[in-house]
Amino acid sequence: RLNEAVVAMRATLEKRPREKVPLDWAASQNNLGLALYALSEREAAGEHLTQAEVAYRLALEEYTREKAPVEWAMVENNLGNTLVSLGIQLNDKAKINEAADALRAALEVRTRETFPVSWATSRLNLGNALSGVARFDMGTGALEEAAAAYDDALTVFTRQRFPMDWASAQNNLGSIYQTLGQRTSDAAKLEQSAAAFRAARQVYVRRKFPQDWAMSHYNLGNTLQLLGGVTDKPEHYGEAIAAYRDALREYKRETNPRQWALAQAGLGSTLHWLSMSDANPKTLQDSIAARRAALEVLTIDAAPIDWANAQNGVGMSLLNLGNLERTDKYLGDAEAAFTATLKVFTRESLPMQWAFAQNNLGDVSWNRASYGGGKVEYQKAIGFFENAKQGFTEAGYTMPIPLTDQKIDLVKKQMAKK
Missing domain, CATH: 1.25.40.10 (Tetratricopeptide repeat domain)
Structure with missing residues (x-):
């Protein structure tokens, strides 16, 4: 039609x-x-x-x-x-x-005084635009302006008078607080994000709006996963896993392939972080399985960023599984996964992600050196870590640099003892 x-x-x-x-x-x-x-x-x-x-x-x-x-x-x-x-x-x-x-x-x-509903609509839409701006700006200015725009919209779009617009604004506000919390490691912002997504679910009930219901669970899962990392409380990972699995009750590969794949990727990521506290190889194996399932849909052609993120996740879980089982048998697959991400995470277009990939490849070489790979692997690790520092600097994201310097010092000390 x-x-x-x-x-x-x-x-x-x-x-x-x-x-x-x-x-x-x-x-x-x-x-x-x-x-x-x-x-x-x-x-x-x-x-x-x-x-x-x-x-x-x-x-x-x-x-x-x-x-x-x-x-x-x-x-x-x-x-x-x-x-x-x-x-x-x-x-x-x-x-x-x-x-x-x-x-x-x-x-x-479209001022509030003359056209209140149109004003609220455009404020909501401006929030969406600023959320897009924030994808390219690692600061918090655009995000804070977007949050203010959504808050403005909610002064007109009340749950009683405009339930769908209210739920949409709550969902978008949840996404903004999620990103703010992630960038600033602020648990309070992540709690605000979770509260907004839970508010949206008051309208997005499964019986009436199954897809929106699933979306709100998926979004909540993402926030709870981040909250687990910021607070170091594994119970948030458990809540996130439950939220992703709820989303997967509606997101099916046959009918919602992309949403299904993203929920699988989120589930895999959360299981990875949960493994840090439960030290259970099965948790990491489940993480790898979920991410590989996601990669069946998130191809490099259809969804390059999501594909690269899932590849990175597979590599991280394989690396950790090897550390947990004290074996080097997963290093080759981990290296292949991290190397694959560089097809998308280029230094020119995405320097921060490129830097993290370099860091991860450095970890692979460092691990390989520890299992008898010799001086060459130590030197490769140092090279990757130096690349990572340059990438973080170019991206204007300096937080990981001190830790990267510590890694370089440790690798040099270990190499000197060989």
């Missing part, structure tokens, strides 16, 4: 040309953009979003702020939403920054 709507909108544009009815033509361009945007959510095709962007920009040639301020603000809002989705899909920082600018422009007309 959406394809039919797009065809109908284009037919309307031919029948009602810009020269004769410019404002009607602009309205049709806006409607075409909306239909293309909706189609992109169904078919996940980048060209639909690109075409939607073109349609909105054409509409803005007639819907100027001076001639039609309300319509101008509406189209700026719609353009902002499209640019957020397009920027995330293309990993394009400039598009997402343009999205934030478009939404801020819309808010110049």
Whole structure:
């Protein structure tokens, strides 16, 4: 039906040309953009979003702020939403920054006093854009601004009057606090994240909204996994595992392959961290199995970042399993997994992730040296750790550098004794 709507909108544009009815033509361009945007959510095709962007920009040639301020603000809002989705899909920082600018422009007309619901909608959308900006900015400024935008939206979108918008804002706020908590190792922010996801579940009940219910459990699992690491309380890992398994009650490989794979990856990650406290090889084996299951869907072509993260996770669990069982038999597979991530985690595009991959490869060489690999493996380990330091510096993420320096010193001391 959406394809039919797009065809109908284009037919309307031919029948009602810009020269004769410019404002009607602009309205049709806006409607075409909306239909293309909706189609992109169904078919996940980048060209639909690109075409939607073109349609909105054409509409803005007639819907100027001076001639039609309300319509101008509406189209700026719609353009902002499209640019957020397009920027995330293309990993394009400039598009997402343009999205934030478009939404801020819309808010110049959509004030709380005159258009409270439209104001709240654009504040919610601005929060989404700023969340996208934060993907490229390792600081907290964009995240804090996004949290403020969602909080603003919640002053209008109450649970009683707008339950679905309220739940959406709670879910998005949970994601923002999750990232803030992760970047600052702030347990309080992670608790706020968990509270927001649990709030969203008050609306996203399984019987009525099974997919949203599963999403909220998946998101909660991610937060609880992080909370376990920040607080060093293994019980949070147990809660996270339960949340992921709840999500997997609805996320099936046949019907929701991507969501299923991401939940498997999250489950695998949490089992990995749980193994740090229970020291049980079975926990690590389950972790590896879950992540390898995820990799059956998260291919490098379909989902390069998720694929690389899952490969990294497999490598980490294999490395730890070898340490737990006091054997070097897993080192080759761990090295292969870490090396695979470098197809995606390049120094130029993702220096921080590249640095972590270098660090992990250094750990493999260090382990191999400990099992009799000799001076060559020690030297390789030092080289990888030095690379990691450079990558962390280039990414502006200096927190791991002191630990990396300690590793280099230890490797040099061990090598000197050989």
